[in-house]
Amino acid sequence: MAHFEKANSLNEWLDQRIGLNTLKRVLNTEYWIPKDINFLWAMGMVLAATFGLLVISGIFLLMYYKPDTNLAFDSVNYTIMSEVGYGWLWRHIHGVGASIVFLIIYIHMFTGIYYGSYKRGRELIWLSGMALFVAFSAEAFSGYMLPWGQMSYWAGMVITNLFSGGSLEAYGLVEWIRGDYVPGDAFLTRFFMLHVLLIPLVIIGLIVLHFGTLRLPHVNNQEGADIDFEEAAALYKAGKKKESKVIPFSPVFLSKDVFVMGVYFILFFYLVFYNFDFAMDPVNFDPADGLKTPAHIYPEWYFLWSYEILRPFGKDAGLIAFGIAQIALFFLPFIDRSPNVAPAHKRGLFVVWFWVLVIDMIVLTAMGKLPPTDPTFALIGQIAAWTFLALGPVLVLITMFEKKIGKGV
Amino acid sequence: MRELKIAAVVVAFSLLTYYLVEPYAHHEMHKKVDAHGVEIKLESHGFTYDGTDDIAEAERKGDSALVDKKKAFWAEVSEVAKLKGDAVAGEAGFAMCMGCHTGANVNMGGVIPPSLDHAGRIYDKNYLIALIKDPAMASNVDHKYVDTMMHPMGSIKSMMSDNQQIADVVAYMLEKKAAEVTPKEAFAEACVRCHAVRYTKTTQLGETPVFKQEKEALAYQIKVLDEQDAVKGYMGTLPPDLSMIIRARGEHFMETFIENPQGQLAGTSMPRVGLNHEGYEKVKEYLTEAGDPSKKAREALGPWVLGFFVIFALLAFLWKKYQWRELH
Numbered sequence: 133m134a135h136f137e138k139a140n141s142l143n144e145w146l147d148q149r150i151g152l153n154t155l156k157r158v159l160n161t162e163y164w165i166p167k168d169i170n171f172l173w174a175m176g177m178v179l180a181a182t183f184g185l186l187v188i189s190g191i192f193l194l195m196y197y198k199p200d201t202n203l204a205f206d207s208v209n210y211t212i213m214s215e216v217g218y219g220w221l222w223r224h225i226h227g228v229g230a231s232i233v234f235l236i237i238y239i240h241m242f243t244g245i246y247y248g249s250y251k252r253g254r255e256l257i258w259l260s261g262m263a264l265f266v267a268f269s270a271e272a273f274s275g276y277m278l279p280w281g282q283m284s285y286w287a288g289m290v291i292t293n294l295f296s297g298g299s300l301e302a303y304g305l306v307e308w309i310r311g312d313y314v315p316g317d318a319f320l321t322r323f324f325m326l327h328v329l330l331i332p333l334v335i336i337g338l339i340v341l342h343f344g345t346l347r348l349p350h351v352n353n354q355e356g357a358d359i360d361f362e363e364a365a366a367l368y369k370a371g372k373k374k375e376s377k378v379i380p381f382s383p384v385f386l387s388k389d390v391f392v393m394g395v396y397f398i399l400f401f402y403l404v405f406y407n408f409d410f411a412m413d414p415v416n417f418d419p420a421d422g423l424k425t426p427a428h429i430y431p432e433w434y435f436l437w438s439y440e441i442l443r444p445f446g447k448d449a450g451l452i453a454f455g456i457a458q459i460a461l462f463f464l465p466f467i468d469r470s471p472n473v474a475p476a477h478k479r480g481l482f483v484v485w486f487w488v489l490v491i492d493m494i495v496l497t498a499m500g501k502l503p504p505t506d507p508t509f510a511l512i513g514q515i516a517a518w519t520f521l522a523l524g525p526v527l528v529l530i531t532m533f534e535k536k537i538g539k540g541v
Numbered sequence: 542m543r544e545l546k547i548a549a550v551v552v553a554f555s556l557l558t559y560y561l562v563e564p565y566a567h568h569e570m571h572k573k574v575d576a577h578g579v580e581i582k583l584e585s586h587g588f589t590y591d592g593t594d595d596i597a598e599a600e601r602k603g604d605s606a607l608v609d610k611k612k613a614f615w616a617e618v619s620e621v622a623k624l625k626g627d628a629v630a631g632e633a634g635f636a637m638c639m640g641c642h643t644g645a646n647v648n649m650g651g652v653i654p655p656s657l658d659h660a661g662r663i664y665d666k667n668y669l670i671a672l673i674k675d676p677a678m679a680s681n682v683d684h685k686y687v688d689t690m691m692h693p694m695g696s697i698k699s700m701m702s703d704n705q706q707i708a709d710v711v712a713y714m715l716e717k718k719a720a721e722v723t724p725k726e727a728f729a730e731a732c733v734r735c736h737a738v739r740y741t742k743t744t745q746l747g748e749t750p751v752f753k754q755e756k757e758a759l760a761y762q763i764k765v766l767d768e769q770d771a772v773k774g775y776m777g778t779l780p781p782d783l784s785m786i787i788r789a790r791g792e793h794f795m796e797t798f799i800e801n802p803q804g805q806l807a808g809t810s811m812p813r814v815g816l817n818h819e820g821y822e823k824v825k826e827y828l829t830e831a832g833d834p835s836k837k838a839r840e841a842l843g844p845w846v847l848g849f850f851v852i853f854a855l856l857a858f859l860w861k862k863y864q865w866r867e868l869h
Contacts, residue, residue, distance in 0.1 A: 167868060170544045172551075209785050210740050213835060220835035221842070239551060373867045387857070387864040394854030401850060405843035410563050417789035417832075418781075428570050433562045490554065498561035502569050509569075 160382035164365050166353035167379050173351065174392035175240040180339070181393055182233045182400075189226040190328070192219075197278065199324035201317045204280035205419045224404045224412070230272055231411035232400060234434035237265060245464065246486055248356055248473045253349035255465040260342040262462045267335045269435070274327035276432065277320060281416030286429045288315040288323075298448040314422055353377075356474040428503065436500030437493045441521075443504060444514035453521060460524055467524060470531035478537060481530040485523065492519045571794075573804075575601050583804050585796040588818040590668045591615055594801045595681050614678050618671045621704045626712025634710035635717075637700055646746050648768060650693030651775025652734045653745070661711075661719035663727050663820030669711045672815065673701055680812030681803050693775075724830065727823035731814050732783070735772055740784040740831045745772055776810045787825070787832040795825065 139145035146152040165173075196216055198207040212219035241261070244250055250258035273291065277284045292315070296306050311318030350361055359377050367376035379385055403411070410433070415426055431439050442454035476483040499513035573581040581601075586593065592615030599607040641654040660669065671679035676694040677686045686692050701707060728738075729747060737744045744765045752758040773779045790798070797804055799821060802811040816824060829836055 170547055172547065206739075209832075213833075214740070220839060224839075235555060239555075374869065379868065384864045384868070387861040391854065391857035391861045394850060394857040397850040398847060398854060401843075401846045405839055405846065410559065414789050414791065417785045419785075433558070436562065494554065494558050494561070497558055498566065501562050501566040506569070 161380050162365065163347075163381040164361050164368075164378040165351050165381055165385040166357070166359055167377055168353045168355060168357065169351070170354060171388070171392050172239065172243040174389045175236055175243060177386075177389040178393055178396050179233065179236050179240060181396075182229055182236060183335070183339070185225055186229045186233065187332070189222040189229065192222040193226055194328055197324075199278070199321050201280060201320055201420070204278060204320060208279045209417065221404075224408055227412045228400065228403045228408050230275060231432060231434070232403065233268065234272070234432075236396075237268065238434070241265070241461075242486075242490060245489070246476045247352050247354070248468070248470075248475070248479070249352035250465040251468065251470075251473050254345075254352065256345040257342065257349065258465050259462065260338060260345050264335065264338045264342060265461075266458075267331060267338055271327060271331045271335060272432065272434070274323040274331060277315075277323040278327060279416055280320060280420045282418040282420055282424070282426050283413050283416040283429070285315055285420035285422065286426055287431060288319065290429055291431075292319075294442075294451065294454075298451045315420075352473065354475065356472070356478075358473070430501050433497060433501070436498075437496035437520075440496040440500035440513050441517045443500070444510060444517050453517060457520060460520075463524075464527075467528050468531045469528060470534040472534060472537045474537055480534055482534065485527055485530060488519070489523055492516050492523070496520060581804075583793075583797045585793075585800060588665060588800060588816060588821050590665050590671065590679075590800075590813075590815060591619065592671075594804055595678075598681075598803060598807075611678070614675060615671070617704075618667055618674060618679075621670045621674070621708055622667055624705060624708040626705075626708035626710075626715075628709070628713045628716040631706075631709030631711070631713030632717075634701060634706050635713045638710070641694075646768075648771045650691075652693065652772055653768070654694075655730050655734050657714065657718055657730070659718060659720060659722040659726060659730055661714035661716065662722050663731060663817060663823065664714075664815045665817040666711060666715060668813070668815030668817075669714060670707055673697055673707045673710065679815065681801060682810065682812045684808075685810060722820075722823060724823045724827035727820055728827040731816055731820060731824055735776065735780040735811075736783045737769075738783050738828075738831050741827075745769055778810075780811065783828060783831070785832045787828040789832075796821070799824075 134148075136148055139148060143152060147154075193208075193212060196207060196212050196219065198204055198211075208223070212223055214220075244258060244261070273287075277288050292306055292309050295309055296302050307313060310316070311322060350359070353359065357377070361378060364376045364378040368378055368380070373379075413432075418426075430436070438454060438457045441457040442450045444450070445453055470479065470482065472479055476486045495512065495516040499509055499516060502509040502513075504510045504513065573583060575581055592611055596608060596611045596615065599611050638657060641649055642657045643654070644656045644658070646653055668679060672694075675683075675698055677683040677692040682692075686695070701710065729743075733743060733747060734745060742749045745768045746761075746765055749761065749765075752761065769779055787795075794805060798806070799814060799816060801813055802809050803813075
């Protein structure tokens, strides 16, 4: 057993027992971050803050929400919105947060792709990040069921139907997932459990893993430069801050994060107070009615691109394409064959590939919401879906032939 | 500066995506087209009624007899509108209205005739004239009554056929039934005969009273169910509860739908109600209070929260400047 002496301060007392000073050093003051970064490197902390807002607002909503098909709609729209003090504020924060968190996730992902931050030791960062994306998607979908409005019900119907597997006609599986023939009380209560317990636990675990995977390979930088972190850290500690290529996480990197968060919160709360319809679809303010199918059923915007990969094909082909699209991005570190860790604009054809991917996903997103009955939209959607599927093999090809960038560039 | 360029790219792509999935997609999803694929623009006419929409609809159907009928009808309405009505002379005519519009909860032919206490205040003059001349045509639901069914107020046509008499009755309402109206009264008179609002404890029978005995409450509930059955029988379906309608439908939909339900929902059994601008505003206020009661609090708190984060961001910027002062 370790030797304990009388502590002279709380700090010392804690340090003896949980190594507080070591923790501070390892996690904050000597957790080195490259200096050559831009505001996109703050998206991780912005995500963490948004997740925090979602958890806190969720806890307040949980105090009044009733997971029962007869009570759910009114517990949200009446009890929380008009009887509970500031219930409307928590609900709007939760609704807008759930939508905007995906915008930040997509920016975070595209940043990683642009700067090649999934390569050479950083594969697990990418994989744990993708796992988080999947967990957040499940969290968003299960949460969307809870107000039990028209979109909750019909989106639940459509998405659970996907598990029938097209021509496999596995309706037994669909019924098992729903706990009923159609979405009903059993369906609502199990999605409630998933939303408030199981998936949040998984998300928290994955966030810890995601942070953990960062520690050894370190954060990438704007030029993809291979930094000797020990040497750079020694320079910094010796006071040669200008010469050193690194900064400590706290307080230097954090100060920039907090500023970016401040700007982000201005936007966030503008949306919470003045422009929330995009995140809280008006259709969902009509109570669920199994006898009245809405004219247009569409997922929230962040699922539209993969929904559109499902839609333009036949039943089975569509499901297969959809399945591929769901897991395709996981493989990015392994199908990018290039040895270079560098920003896209220094990697020849890769930069073209990158912007085609961004634009294609935006086109898919738009077409996923536009009515497919219009032949022009259907055709554009189909082309965009094929483009997305082709982008995988194309990436293998162009990165195989990518020239190695000389050191020091 | 590089960071600003990157920010501009991120913002541009985010806004483009927003535009495509929100304004553009919703416009495409809800746009109305005629048989030739030409877009029909639905516009509010400021809650005045001259049959423009009704005639255009008939023209789109290609039914020339109907077009002529609608044109003739609304032309006559505008003729009556030009007559100088005599409120004193109209009182006797209005007494006939009171035969049914008693204010008592008695269903007649499908619905409870609404109270006319503020009819001159919340309804448009042209609409009132049209309604007395031919209720089905005025409400733009004449397609419902082409066969054997008769509009519950249909008998008014034979009771009051003289144009001057109509002008007098309308003048009476505009003068004597035009007192200041609360949102609740406006809503009760214009909407409650068909629509319940459970968030304000309102049913087709009006505001639900408080009962001491459960037995009485249950007995009342049965009366409500009976009334709803009658309305359902007449309308084909029970008209929706309007508790959350203010958030479920956009402003543009509400305006154009209330002016002319057929425009947004062709074939609907909902009649045009004939609200004027003030009447609409009162009804909207009532529905906002029921379905979006936090609107005022939201708008009051918004600037403070945004102000807080503007100051927060400024201070954070200064802190960042300070922390990074020796780094470059």
